Amino acid sequence: MTTGNDDTRPAMARNLTPDEVELFEKAFASRPANQLMQNAVTQTSVDDVALDRRVLTGIDHSVSHHLDDWKATNQKQSGRCWMFAGLNLLRVGAAEKLGVKDFEFSQNYLLWWDKFERANHFLEAVVETSGRDVDDRTVAGLLKDPIGDGGQWNMFVALVAKHGLVPKSAMPETDSSSATRAMNRALGTLLRQGARDVRGLAAEGPEAQRECKREVLAAVHRVLSIHLGTPPRRFLWQWEDKDKEFHRDGWLTPKEFADAYVQLPIDEYVCLVHDPRESSPVGRTFTVEYLGNIVDAPPVIYLNAGIDQLKQLAMDSIVGGEPVWFGCDVAKMMRSDVGVWDAALFDYAGVYDASFTMDKADRLLHHDTEMTHAMLFTGVDVVDGNPRRWRVENSWGGENADKGFWTMNDSWFGEHVFEIAVRRSALPADLAAALDGDPIVLPSWDPMGALAR
Structure with missing residues (x-):
């Protein structure tokens, strides 16, 4: 810093x-570069001023x-990025099978089903914690x-396993699915009100609390x-392929549709994370307390691994012909108009x-980073056998980037990617064996659960 160390x-x-503030003001005024930057940033976005054009033009x-x-x-x-990324992975094989x-x-x-299941998951957590103080x-x-929009890979798999899938034509977007804030506001108030009522019945036991829960869920169902x-229980599925040939599969349930058109064994995928904190040993599994959306579904499990292992597994999957779902802290060192990420993009x-x-470890410990997208x-x-950059479907x-497909330099992967989902069979033997260990349970507020919040 320009103030230096003055022992006097x-x-x-x-x-x-006031004397201390005056010292700071004098130190600021003593460097012409500070005035130059003030002139620039008060008139222009700091990202435009800080953008390193050598990095940008070198991508x-x-x-x-x-x-x-x-x-x-x-x-x-x-905030449905996790869901879109999962469905984007699955739609590749579905399009091939459909010939479109x-x-x-x-x-x-x-x-719809995530919100309804998550409401029930939340209220069950309220029942379980109803003996604690409300400010615990x-x-x-x-x-x-x-009732946030976020989620994790395991939560996506749990939804597909229980409720199946339907084509977009069977349940298209609505104003509220595309802009969830107003709906979430109503749902949040109903659920907090329901939490108050469920907690108030703690002395009467879980049966009375779950009768109250049923009333809350009925209101949630109406709002959704x-x-x-x-959500359709059955729908007529017919389509025209890219060769203009007509097909009809008849009336299908969502689970029948998923069974027919999901071409990947998603229940065989596992989540690897890069958590470099000293408290997070490499080769151990983790879970986050109360992280999930479906009661009694398999828990959200992470396996901690080195960043080079995440890169290698992601690269091998893509070279083998399969895209890779991943989670990151998206807004760091990002230029959205051209769709690029680089660890040194802004000076x-x-x-x-x-x-x-x-x-990366310090940023996690001190709340300067978490999975956001x-x-x-x-x-x-x-x-030469190593990844140099990555192409990303956002x-x-x-409108931006290459028609919505972004470019990530490998430097950014190391600093800001936290998680990938890959087939268990792709793991080296030591990591595969580690999946069978009992997971370390992280508290519900740990940053490893942030993508679902």
Whole structure:
């Protein structure tokens, strides 16, 4: 910092004194670069000022292995990235089987069931914790976000296993599926009110609490149906393929449709994370307390691994012809208009004359990072056996980047990617064996659960 170390200065007081503030002002004014940056940033976005054009212009968007040949999807004003990324992975095989160039499963259908199941999951957690004070940290966390849009890979698999899938035509988007805030606001109030009532019956036991839960869920069902429509129990499925040939499968249930058109064994996939904190041993499994959406579904399990193992497994999957679902902290070092990520894309240290020295572990420990977004790797540029950059299907529509497909330099993967979902059979023997160990249970507020909040 420009203020340096001056042993003649008095010790810093507990409070900010006028003399201390004057010292800071003089230090700021003493460097012409500070005035230059002030002039620039007060008139222009700091990201435009800090953008390192050498990095930006050095990013080549081509990749050696490129899988996508379909249109990008758009989650719009919703937090359904994990769901879109999962369905984007599955739609590849479905489109091939249907003989069509582009295909989408109904994201609205899974949203409806996720919300309804999550309401029940939340209320069961309320029953379980009803003996604790309302300001207990776990209870307070449950009440803070009872019905968010986020989710995890295991939660996606659980939804498909229980409720199946339908084509987008059978349950299309609504205004509220594309912009969930108003619906979530009503649902959140109903669920917090329900939590108050369920907790108030703690002395009468779980049976009385679950009778109260039924009334709350009836209201949740109405809200969801009003905002999103009613999920179909059966639908007539017929389509025209890319050669203009007509097909009809007849009346199908959502589970029958999923059984027919999901071409990947998604229940065989596992989640690897890169959690470099000292408290998170490599080769151990983890779960997060109260993380989930379906009561009695398999828990959300992470296997901690080195970042190079995540890269290798993701690269091998893409080279083998299969995209990869992943979770990351999306907004770090991101340029959305051109659709790129690079760990050194912005020179904030140069703009602010300040050092930014936290590594990935420090950022997790000090709440400067967490998983915020899930997407799909659809390409990788391999040089001498190592990944150099990655192609990403985002779910933010086709206006930016390469019609919605972004470019990630490998430097960014190491710093800001946290999780991938891959087949268990692809793991080396030591990691595969570690999956059978008892998971370490992280508290409900741990950043490893952030993608679902």
